[in-house]
Amino acid sequence: MVNLLEDLQDRLGLTSLFISHDLSMVRHLADRVAVMYLGRIAELSPSRDLYARPLHPYAEALLSAVNEPDPVAAAHRKRIILKGDVPSPANPPQGCSFCTRCPRVMDVCRSVKPDLAEVEPGRLVACHLYGNTPAAGSTGAPEVNERNQQGVRQ
Numbered sequence: 001m002v003n004l005l006e007d008l009q010d011r012l013g014l015t016s017l018f019i020s021h022d023l024s025m026v027r028h029l030a031d032r033v034a035v036m037y038l039g040r041i042a043e044l045s046p047s048r049d050l051y052a053r054p055l056h057p058y059a060e061a062l063l064s065a066v067n068e069p070d071p072v073a074a075a076h077r078k079r080i081i082l083k084g085d086v087p088s089p090a091n092p093p094q095g096c097s098f099c100t101r102c103p104r105v106m107d108v109c110r111s112v113k114p115d116l117a118e119v120e121p122g123r124l125v126a127c128h129l130y131g132n133t134p135a136a137g138s139t140g141a142p143e144v145n146e147r148n149q150q151g152v153r154q
């Protein structure tokens with residue numbers, strides 16, 4: 001099935017949206033990856049950048065659990081174990097959706113939802129560690145942030 005998808009992409013120049021919890025498969029198939037938490041994008045990055053150096057703390061924790069084919073890199077990798085349960089999507093935390101489990105949580109995270117904004121060329125992250133505090137009146141949604149719009153157009 002995966003080979004068929006790749007074949008179709010190559011032969012017909014198709015763009016496909018692949019949704020999976022299998023991060024090794026995503027790495028194999030995708031050029032660009034959106035890491036989601038509680039229904040929101042935590043990080044949107046080119047696949048090679050995300051797997052080499054995830055920026056969002058949730059992406060960092062997720063990818064620390066992926067099997068690393070390079071034994072040298074694997075020996076230096078530290079597994080990040082998240083504590084706590086995933087909140088209900090029907091009743092998410094008031095600020096950052098990840099604030100109840102984030103190992104790097106700060107006070108602002110518990111009350112202000114971070115914008116999804118471009119923090120490096122082609123890389124969008126929703127996290128206060130990168131100064132993504134929304135402007136007054138912003139909902140935190142990608143379409144209201146000018147920096148996001150520039151990032152998505154690339």
Ligand code: SF4
Pocket residue numbers: 056057058096097098099100102103104105106109114126127128129
């Ligand atoms: S905004 Fe705060 S709680 Fe959310 S991922 Fe960033 S550091 Fe963690």
